Amino acid sequence: MLTFTFRKVAVLVGTMLGLAALTFLITNVAPGDPARLVAGPDATNDMVETIRQEYGLDRPLYAQFAIYMGDLLTGDLGRSIVSTRPVIDELARYVPATLELVLVAMVLGILVGVPFGMLSAVYKDKFLDQVTRIFSISGVALPAFWFGILLQLFFAVRLEWLPVSGRLPLTELPPEPITHLLLVDSLLRGQFDTFRAALSHVILPAIVLSFPCLASILRVNRAEMIEVLQSDHIVAARAHGISSSRIVMIYALKNALLPTLAMIGLRFGWMLGSTVLVETVFDWPGIGLYAVSSALASDFKPVVGVTLVIGFFFMITNTLVDLAYAWIDPRLRSA
């Protein structure tokens, strides 16, 4: 297991370097002269040339790449043209918000998707299964912005149970940061009112974000459970007198969890990259909004930064999924 972990981490580092190289290439083949863009429309050729030298854009491509990689390793992602602040500082502000939203959505997706997928498989073609299936199909089909607005109208405007948007009420001070995740920090600092406020804000956007993910986790888990429940070793476990509940919860679920885990990993990356609609509807200060507004302003450095962050999280999640795979399935450890 240890060598397996080392190998996976080595692959992870390699892929990250690959992603960094790829983003570098893309920004360089993208049309437009970055120096002129930075200098602005009224700049003279001399001014553009000065900026070109200042940014090292006159150097050969490999030298630029070396500088870029060096900067990356020291955490320097350049500055945003619009705000002139370092991209890394802005990411530090926006990434935790998105991460918190995605994590809550993921937890929701797993907590609902896995057990209901399991029940749906056990009671295949019964009433519960039919209801779950309708639910999961609509989960994939409902557009996020429409579903989000619907929830806002009902729970925030009509019932007034939950706030309409934002991450915290304006009157509430965020807790002193430890992890930068409000839910975690407020708990660690013992500020339970803040925790409650943060939770009530994250619920609606998390539900909207988790819905398609929940639906696909549910469907994969259901399909896998149905298949595993028909397999020979389940027949044998029944014949040996193992109780039905134990068969479903341990003998079958563990096997069915493997493809479900793969789906969870994929969906995590997908959610990170698709928060923008949900963030817009719920006015959530995350990287989705940041990336889109930067892209609209042709502000490339933040876009590259966001791409790298999403890519890195995606890879880390998938490495974790790989490790979990090996942890669950002994056959993979020796492979």
Next chain:
Amino acid sequence: MTALLNIDNYRLDIPTFDGVLKVLDGIDIALEQGDTLGIVGESGCGKTVLARSIMGIGPRNARRVSGHIVFDSTALDELSEADWRRVRGVKISMIFQDPMTYLNPLLTIGRQLFDVITAHYRAQGKPAPAKTDRLARCVRLLEQVQIADTQRVLKSYPHQLSGGMRQRILIAMALAGEPKLLIADEPTTALDVTIQAEILKLLRGLVDRLGLTVVMISHDVGAIAALSRRVAVMYAGTVVEQGTAKSILTRPRHPYTRGLLAALPDIEGDAQPLEAIPGTIPNLINPPSGCRFHPRCPRATAICRQEKPETRSVGADHVVACHHAFD
């Protein structure tokens, strides 16, 4: 003396998309305590469905049309799922064809064996003994099936063990509840020939030592002969001939049994071309009328198409269901 296992006019249907499969058509089998019965037949003749029905793990949608399976004075086909737990593994247990797929690939052997032992206590409503005692029992069970390296095996996953080893483990699991009746569903089919002999020898020894009652299912007449005192020959959901192994193997009366035995290669004497039974097993949605074997039978006449043959006695403990049985 009443039989330990009594299957009486048992009929089973399985509804499918294409129509109703009449998989078992009036099975009559009686087995005394301590006796061994081998069921032979081609693939698809219903022998596995029959074996699983005895264990209550037959196809979910199967429908019993008539008859009963009575074990130890209990009608098994009327048990609830909760009652079944007091039977499976404890009174009747089963060993399977392919030991690879019948063990859970993600759990260690120790875990699976331990779970089986624990489940038996729970099923009987007894408190399970201490964990160390149950672990010691795991070791004893493995020793019983002649596994020497017990500690390593208990920590292993199925894929780390050989086929013969896995089959020994499945046998150990089946014996964990000290059952009265052991059903062996093609226990040697998926194994190498040398391992087959070892497993058969092991089973033979266990059956003699523990006084087990055994129903063994196989299409391998040799394996059946090695383990069974009595033999039932199945064809297309019916038992066509039943009796002592000696009497059936030396003097088969049913044309199908004759065909089956003639299809075996004979290693003694001169090489002769093997005889095959013409045709294939019938479709069980629309089985042939009368005797289900008549379309392939060299002795068939008009009556075979019209009337299902009655089972009649043709010797001491030897019955046959055929209008034109051999003398």
